Amino acid sequence: MRMPTIAPALLALAFCFPASAADVQNYLRANAAANSEGGGQTCFGLAGAGAKYRLGNECGVYGEMLLGQHLVQGDAGEDVKAYAMLNLGNAAASNNARRPQGGWKIGLPQAYLAIEHVSGLGDAALWIGRRYYKREGANVNDFLYWNPSGMGVGIEDVPLGPMKFSYAYLHDDQQTMPIMRVGDTANRHDFQLRGVPVNPGGTLEFGLALIRSDGTPGHHGGSMVTVQHRQKILGGAGDNRLAVQWGTGAGTDNGATGDITSGDDVHRLRIIDSWYAQVTRRFGGELVAVWQRDTAHDAAKAKTWASAGGRMSYALSDKIKLLADIGHDRVAPQNGDVRRLTKVTGAVALMSKPGYFDRPELRLFVTHARWNEAARAAARTNDPLAANGIFGTTLSGFTVGVTFENCW
Numbered sequence: 518m519r520m521p522t523i524a525p526a527l528l529a530l531a532f533c534f535p536a537s538a539a540d541v542q543n544y545l546r547a548n549a550a551a552n553s554e555g556g557g558q559t560c561f562g563l564a565g566a567g568a569k570y571r572l573g574n575e576c577g578v579y580g581e582m583l584l585g586q587h588l589v590q591g592d593a594g595e596d597v598k599a600y601a602m603l604n605l606g607n608a609a610a611s612n613n614a615r616r617p618q619g620g621w622k623i624g625l626p627q628a629y630l631a632i633e634h635v636s637g638l639g640d641a642a643l644w645i646g647r648r649y650y651k652r653e654g655a656n657v658n659d660f661l662y663w664n665p666s667g668m669g670v671g672i673e674d675v676p677l678g679p680m681k682f683s684y685a686y687l688h689d690d691q692q693t694m695p696i697m698r699v700g701d702t703a704n705r706h707d708f709q710l711r712g713v714p715v716n717p718g719g720t721l722e723f724g725l726a727l728i729r730s731d732g733t734p735g736h737h738g739g740s741m742v743t744v745q746h747r748q749k750i751l752g753g754a755g756d757n758r759l760a761v762q763w764g765t766g767a768g769t770d771n772g773a774t775g776d777i778t779s780g781d782d783v784h785r786l787r788i789i790d791s792w793y794a795q796v797t798r799r800f801g802g803e804l805v806a807v808w809q810r811d812t813a814h815d816a817a818k819a820k821t822w823a824s825a826g827g828r829m830s831y832a833l834s835d836k837i838k839l840l841a842d843i844g845h846d847r848v849a850p851q852n853g854d855v856r857r858l859t860k861v862t863g864a865v866a867l868m869s870k871p872g873y874f875d876r877p878e879l880r881l882f883v884t885h886a887r888w889n890e891a892a893r894a895a896a897r898t899n900d901p902l903a904a905n906g907i908f909g910t911t912l913s914g915f916t917v918g919v920t921f922e923n924c925w
Contacts, residue, residue: 550918739766755794
């Protein structure tokens with residue numbers, strides 16, 4: 518059955534499952550804005566950077582719905598469940614055009630069967646299918662730096678003392694995720710050990726991704742090693758994650774499968790620190806810093822990306838919140854001038870609760886961005902930063918708009 522036929526059918530199932538039998542998790546984000554050149558909403562991102570800062574800088578509409586259906590309860594407490602997720606995106610709020618363009622895309626990024634709470638395996642889980650798998654990311658710029666998602670089979674969270682071990686055999690197929698592509702077609706082994714105690718409130722997490730070449734001339738395998746320290750802060754009101762990653766060949770893409778044409782001369786070293794805390798009932802925030810160096814014989818693949826930014830929120834009352842976001846990206850190619858982009862956003866939000874991650878939120882925002890000549894020269898054709906983009910030869914621009922975001 519083709520994807521367009523499956524997706525509406527699963528969407529209809531959401532309204533058929535009894536509330537007691539199904540778990541439903543939803544997310545929706547919708548944006549509308551105008552830019553300083555008289556066009557629609559514009560989103561600012563730097564060529565060669567792995568992410569962009571989100572507040573007031575996300576175009577179009579995106580939504581997803583995860584359904585979890587209980588199927589069978591085993592005698593020893595095993596719970597057999599089926600999961601499916603639909604996602605829907607719209608690029609109608611164009612990054613460049615003076616009138617909306619682009620259409621809707623629908624996808625099925627998750628569809629898997631799991632046997633949870635397997636007593637003979639220490640309450641671990643067995644699963645098979647397509648899923649978002651143990652993703653780690655920085656919310657402020659939506660950077661999924663550790664993302665071994667894909668289609669496969671695995672055993673998850675087997676207890677080893679205070680630690681938990683997981684193994685998955687995954688096949689990345691770019692045709693199965695039309696909105697969120699994980700990687701090119703390849704087979705991958707993923708090993709993870711989490712919860713290694715090292716200090717009060719702190720644990721280490723280890724990941725190893727091994728990608729097998731399919732034997733086609735010009736296609737290569739690769740690997741990525743991830744070491745992450747997770748630290749609880751402020752009495753559990755927040756945490757800090759410090760990760761170091763080293764990848765080679767096709768293993769340079771965040772623990773998933775990257776460019777399978779990259780050989781063992783292609784290396785990536787990444788260090789990322791992500792901090793979040795709800796400091797008080799009214800004040801919370803996120804900070805992130807990224808340093809990533811790519812080396813290769815091909816100078817076009819060699820560059821250094823550095824990024825730093827954060828978002829703060831302060832609730833004036835239980836219904837009104839002030840938000841501020843700033844982010845700076847810098848990309849230094851091996852051959853070429855250094856590219857720079859700085860984005861600043863201020864917003865006022867109406868919400869139901871005062872916490873940083875409390876939703877829903879309806880935001881009125883103003884975003885200003887500034888970039889240099891090298892960023893303009895490296896931008897893709899018709900990109901907002903390009904010379905033929907909506908801002909032309911200007912090296913700055915702003916947008917004013919509204920965003921609705923909710924998860925429930």
